[in-house]
Amino acid sequence: MAQSFVNKSMFALAAAAMAFGGFAGSAQAQREPAYDAARKAGQVGEKMDGYLGIVGASTPELERIVKDINIKRRAVYTERASAKRSTIEEYAFTSGCLAIAATVPGEKYQAPDGSWQTRTSAPPVRDSRCAAA
Amino acid sequence: MTISKLTLSTHAARPAEQRGRQVYGVRRKLAVPVLLLGAAMLSGCVTVNAPSEPIVIELNINITAEVVYRLAEDAGNTIEENADIF
Numbered sequence: 001m002a003q004s005f006v007n008k009s010m011f012a013l014a015a016a017a018m019a020f021g022g023f024a025g026s027a028q029a030q031r032e033p034a035y036d037a038a039r040k041a042g043q044v045g046e047k048m049d050g051y052l053g054i055v056g057a058s059t060p061e062l063e064r065i066v067k068d069i070n071i072k073r074r075a076v077y078t079e080r081a082s083a084k085r086s087t088i089e090e091y092a093f094t095s096g097c098l099a100i101a102a103t104v105p106g107e108k109y110q111a112p113d114g115s116w117q118t119r120t121s122a123p124p125v126r127d128s129r130c131a132a133a
Numbered sequence: 134m135t136i137s138k139l140t141l142s143t144h145a146a147r148p149a150e151q152r153g154r155q156v157y158g159v160r161r162k163l164a165v166p167v168l169l170l171g172a173a174m175l176s177g178c179v180t181v182n183a184p185s186e187p188i189v190i191e192l193n194i195n196i197t198a199e200v201v202y203r204l205a206e207d208a209g210n211t212i213e214e215n216a217d218i219f
Contacts, residue, residue, distance in 0.1 A: 076211060084204055094200070094208040097205070098212055102212070129197065132205055133209075
């Protein structure tokens with residue numbers, strides 16, 4: 001019974017996602033092309049605090065991308081932190097652990113010492129508290 | 134010819150001009166610190182230039198591994214559901 005409910009709700013979710021995705025033909029929302037390109041180029045990176053940062057020289061375009069993403073992330077963190085009865089910083093930090101772990105080779109991330117690192121095929125250097133995440 | 138009124142005090146009374154001068158003298162003494170204060174206030178205006186880099190306030194020190202452990206699953210789902218901004 002519970003299983004069927006899960007299956008049904010997942011189907012409903014998938015259907016809703018398909019409807020929302022519309023003609024893009026994608027069930028899941030994709031990154032904005034400018035953001036995606038900046039990530040791949042290593043111009044932006046994942047910070048430890050769960051937000052995006054500019055790596056190297058800043059441009060108005062990069063600032064726009066980073067600000068836009070971070071405002072959206074903060075809204076999501078705020079909502080979820082409230083639901084999980086944690087602080088926004090705690091939720092953001094946990095998400096940062098996961099976002100750094102999810103980087104692909106060539107992308108940038110912030111190491112515990114604050115320096116920018118390029119992700120390789122090896123696991124990223126993360127804060128010791130990230131072990132659980 | 135100036136006429137001074139004698140008093141019983143040790144000092145002889147002085148004519149009005151002299152007394153006035155003394156009053157102005159006191160004012161002049163006051164004027165110096167007032168001017169200095171004014172100058173100090175002017176030069177004391179600290180010019181703050183906004184840094185181009187955002188100011189990062191490290192609040193991470195209060196976050197424990199236990200909290201990260203507790204939130205990890207939910208955060209993982211959140212990232213999946215909001216793949217466009219991660």
